Amino acid sequence: MTFKLPIYMDHHATTPVDPRVLDAMLPYFSQEFGNASSIDHIFGARAHEAVEKAREQVASNLNARPEEIIFTSGATESDNIALLGVAEKMAAKGDHIITCVTEHKAVLDTAKHLETMSKTVTYLPVDRYGLVDPGDVEDAITDRTILISIMAANNEIGTIAPLKEIGKIAKAHGVLFHTDAAQAVGHIPIDVKEMGIDLLSLSGHKIYGPKGIGALYIKGANPKGKVSPVMFGGGHERGIRSGTYNVPGIVGLGKALEIAEKEMEAENKRFRKWIKQMLEAFQENIEGVVLNGHPEKRLAHNLNVCFPGIESKALIHLLRNDVAISAGSACTTTSVEPSHVLKAVGLGDSDIYSTVRFGSGRFNTGEEIEHCIHVVISGSKKLRRVSG
Ligand SMILES: Cc1ncc(COP(=O)(O)O)c(C=O)c1O
Known part of the structure; x- marks a missing residue:
């Protein structure tokens, strides 16, 4: 590693x-x-x-x-x-x-x-x-x-x-x-x-x-x-x-x-590939995964997905030592209120509480993305077993 x-x-x-x-x-x-x-x-x-x-x-x-x-x-x-x-x-x-x-x-x-x-x-x-x-x-x-x-x-x-x-x-x-x-x-x-x-x-x-x-x-x-x-x-x-x-x-x-002016385009290319790789892996291995937001008109480094039946806070906590991800916007994470954004796009409370936001960045590597995919899939399976 x-x-x-x-x-x-x-x-x-x-x-x-x-x-x-x-x-x-x-x-x-x-x-x-x-x-x-x-x-x-x-x-x-x-x-x-x-x-x-x-x-x-x-x-x-x-x-x-x-x-x-x-x-x-x-x-x-x-x-x-x-x-x-x-x-x-x-x-x-x-x-x-x-x-x-x-x-x-x-x-x-x-x-x-x-x-x-x-x-x-x-x-x-x-x-x-x-x-x-x-x-x-x-x-x-x-x-x-x-x-x-x-x-x-x-x-x-x-x-x-x-x-x-x-x-x-x-x-x-x-x-x-x-x-x-x-x-x-x-x-x-x-x-x-x-x-x-x-x-x-x-x-x-x-x-x-x-x-x-x-x-x-x-x-x-x-x-x-x-x-x-x-x-x-x-x-x-x-x-x-x-x-x-x-x-x-x-x-x-x-x-x-x-720096952004010079590097944004190449960076976004990398992010697009990773985000696609993550979404496809999640959809193949975790049942019912849904992408939130627009399929194309979206930031290249953003992936916001719903893992139905899995409590996002529990997943984030379980993966605490592996990967830092978020259940919604940082500014509302101290609040127990469901995200106003996810509500506005029509998600119900249970889907909102099952939503995870991933944001890849300049210093991430392909290896890190692979590790993230691996732990999210295994963590989701573990949580499904516990609750199911
Ligand atoms: C869309 C948007 N607007 C405003 C802010 C606040 O920015 P700042 O932290 O620079 O005050 C943020 C940061 O969370 C944001 O994402």
């Missing part, structure tokens, strides 16, 4: 920092520690230069302009700024927001908060694959609609949304289009111009960058024309996001996206 146990297969929850990213970050902790706003001296100027280089790397990945990138602490903060900021800025124009039932809590709970502030929110349904219908988006638009927020790729089932179609509709109706792309950027090609995206949230730790760093793309030269700030201070990031720059984190995010 040439690999170490347990094998990490939960890359939707978070990813390890790529050693190349870490190398790029390290000087900015103690050597190049300057405050990126204190540009009158060399220490600050060098930190500022590093931040601006990272801004270019992030922008390049999205086909955006560097000045359209606002650094934040992660996708949660970016989502909050997008929804709360647009709601406040556009209050004179309208008070209606369209989103979707399978969004991450960072969007859903922000939308719920807006409802307590007299805003109206439409939560669109999805089909059994987790796809939102662009026709439903268009039908939901009223003359009070100010924002459409639809996630790019789902963190549980990996379904990829029809971004371009939604972008077109938003533009035709003069409504802003935000997408939570925490699971998509660095994993699928994103072109904000081609897709008609006005605001986009992304996160460092989903793409082999550090935790606690992210970005919000805001289209155009004047972000304050679309978004009101939700926190106040020194006026950093064009007044949208005050606070001293997290220079090592920003450098890491930039490097992570530079």
Whole structure:
């Protein structure tokens, strides 16, 4: 065996920092520690230069302009700024927001908060694959609609949304289009111009960058024309996001996206092969295995499957020392509530509690995948024997 146990297969929850990213970050902790706003001296100027280089790397990945990138602490903060900021800025124009039932809590709970502030929110349904219908988006638009927020790729089932179609509709109706792309950027090609995206949230730790760093793309030269700030201070990031720059984190995010831009395609090819191999092996050896999410319009590294009659938490616990997998999104694993995403695609409670999410990653190997397949099959058989 040439690999170490347990094998990490939960890359939707978070990813390890790529050693190349870490190398790029390290000087900015103690050597190049300057405050990126204190540009009158060399220490600050060098930190500022590093931040601006990272801004270019992030922008390049999205086909955006560097000045359209606002650094934040992660996708949660970016989502909050997008929804709360647009709601406040556009209050004179309208008070209606369209989103979707399978969004991450960072969007859903922000939308719920807006409802307590007299805003109206439409939560669109999805089909059994987790796809939102662009026709439903268009039908939901009223003359009070100010924002459409639809996630790019789902963190549980990996379904990829029809971004371009939604972008077109938003533009035709003069409504802003935000997408939570925490699971998509660095994993699928994103072109904000081609897709008609006005605001986009992304996160460092989903793409082999550090935790606690992210970005919000805001289209155009004047972000304050679309978004009101939700926190106040020194006026950093064009007044949208005050606070001293997290220079090592920003450098890491930039490097992570530079690597993703070059390696994503080859990586996805590998993931597709592994995920197919896993699904076929599970279906051949475990009775009744069902794939959740869309068969094609899905993230290459995602596999979300239902093992009927097997309690996913029991399987995950049994395989604890072999492979790290998940029963749903990390953000809801402390909750006993069944996943809102699996509910939305029509699964009943017993199927939801039998669902496992696998997320392969950059540093997995073919041997690890084979071991994962082997232990999941033997573990499932053992649990079926116990309960049957
Ligand atoms: C779709 C989606 N949105 C938002 C987030 C939150 O991102 P962050 O951890 O950077 O705040 C996550 C992470 O779980 C996610 O998967």
